[in-house]
Amino acid sequence: MKQKNNRFKIAIILVLVLLTTGCTTTLTDAKKKPVQNPETGQNLTKNILCRPTSEATIKKYKENKVNVDELPTCQEFKITSGGYEGIWTSFLVKPMAFIILWLGKYVGNYGLSLILVALAIRLILLPFTKKTAMTSELMKEAQPELAKIEKKYANKTDQESMMRKSQEMTMLYKKYNISPFSGCLFSFIQLPLLFIFLEAVNRLPAIFEENFLGLQLGTTPMVGFGTNIWWAYGILALFIALTTYFSFKFTMSDTTSANGTPGMKYMPMIMSVLIIMTGLAMPSALGMYWVVINIFTVIQNIFVKRGRKKRHG
Numbered sequence: 218m219k220q221k222n223n224r225f226k227i228a229i230i231l232v233l234v235l236l237t238t239g240c241t242t243t244l245t246d247a248k249k250k251p252v253q254n255p256e257t258g259q260n261l262t263k264n265i266l267c268r269p270t271s272e273a274t275i276k277k278y279k280e281n282k283v284n285v286d287e288l289p290t291c292q293e294f295k296i297t298s299g300g301y302e303g304i305w306t307s308f309l310v311k312p313m314a315f316i317i318l319w320l321g322k323y324v325g326n327y328g329l330s331l332i333l334v335a336l337a338i339r340l341i342l343l344p345f346t347k348k349t350a351m352t353s354e355l356m357k358e359a360q361p362e363l364a365k366i367e368k369k370y371a372n373k374t375d376q377e378s379m380m381r382k383s384q385e386m387t388m389l390y391k392k393y394n395i396s397p398f399s400g401c402l403f404s405f406i407q408l409p410l411l412f413i414f415l416e417a418v419n420r421l422p423a424i425f426e427e428n429f430l431g432l433q434l435g436t437t438p439m440v441g442f443g444t445n446i447w448w449a450y451g452i453l454a455l456f457i458a459l460t461t462y463f464s465f466k467f468t469m470s471d472t473t474s475a476n477g478t479p480g481m482k483y484m485p486m487i488m489s490v491l492i493i494m495t496g497l498a499m500p501s502a503l504g505m506y507w508v509v510i511n512i513f514t515v516i517q518n519i520f521v522k523r524g525r526k527k528r529h530g
Contacts, residue, residue, distance in 0.1 A: 252277055252281055254273075257436040257437065266288070267422060268289065292318075311417075314421055318423060321424075321427075326427060327421075328427045328502060329429060331418060346517060347517065348396075351521055418502065430449075432453060434502035436500065436501055437498050438451070450501065459489075461488060461489045461492040461493070461511055
């Protein structure tokens with residue numbers, strides 16, 4: 218059994234090593250400082266998958282020794298474009314990029330395509346996210362009994378007491394149908410998909426050259442505040458803050474109730490402040506993505522909570 222577990226761990230490490238090659242790299246100048254798009258304030262990605270159309274952007278790339286002329290246009294991009302570039306890029310990032318670009322041509326807007334693909338990914342992951350949210354709700358129900366077990370064995374450190382505590386907690390988890398490892402499973406499935414999606418987005422200039430809902434998607438709110446539609450970027454920044462707050466509020470309230478750590482109640486506000494500060498320097502495309510995902514998470518949690526209340530009459 219131990220040998221099998223070791224083989225499994227080795228296999229996981231090998232997979233991770235293979236997958237974590239070819240990640241997004243930021244274009245830097247001779248002084249190793251990030252190179253920004255002169256029009257939008259966005260930090261440029263060095264290993265883009267297709268050619269930008271903005272002459273000012275192309276000039277920046279060429280000044281920093283990136284020959285974008287060798288790249289296909291985003292309209293002509295294929296999964297096989299650029300040849301083999303490692304497992305991560307060739308078999309995961311490029312197919313995701315192709316889907317985003319193909320859908321963008323079909324619906325007529327790459328910004329809309331980004332949102333639709335992001336929602337599709339969340340729907341694919343819905344059974345896992347729903348299971349995780351349900352586990353949080355069940356943990357809240359089990360919390361009083363968990364607290365009793367913790368209190369019962371608070372000052373006992375001998376092996377026999379620890380075994381009895383473990384058995385009682387296992388029985389309690391079975392009673393409430395709680396799977397302590399569901400969160401780990403969800404993260405193992407969710408995180409690679411989200412990394413693939415975000416990497417594909419960051420390496421597609423076509424998305425950041427697009428306009429959607431009145432916003433130029435490559436422009437950061439910080440730069441956007443200096444334009445004649447500053448109010449639109451202000452609304453985006455406000456939505457980033459509000460949706461982040463309510464998303465974390467739902468998540469943290471579950472954690473606080475389940476783990477008995479009331480100090481966590483301040484985390485939604487703290488996280489909202491941190492995210493809004495990051496969001497001001499983030500391209501509007503990623504800001505919109507963040508807003509949509511937060512709204513999706515809030516709605517999902519509302520339905521999970523309502524379903525739990527109905528079961529308990």
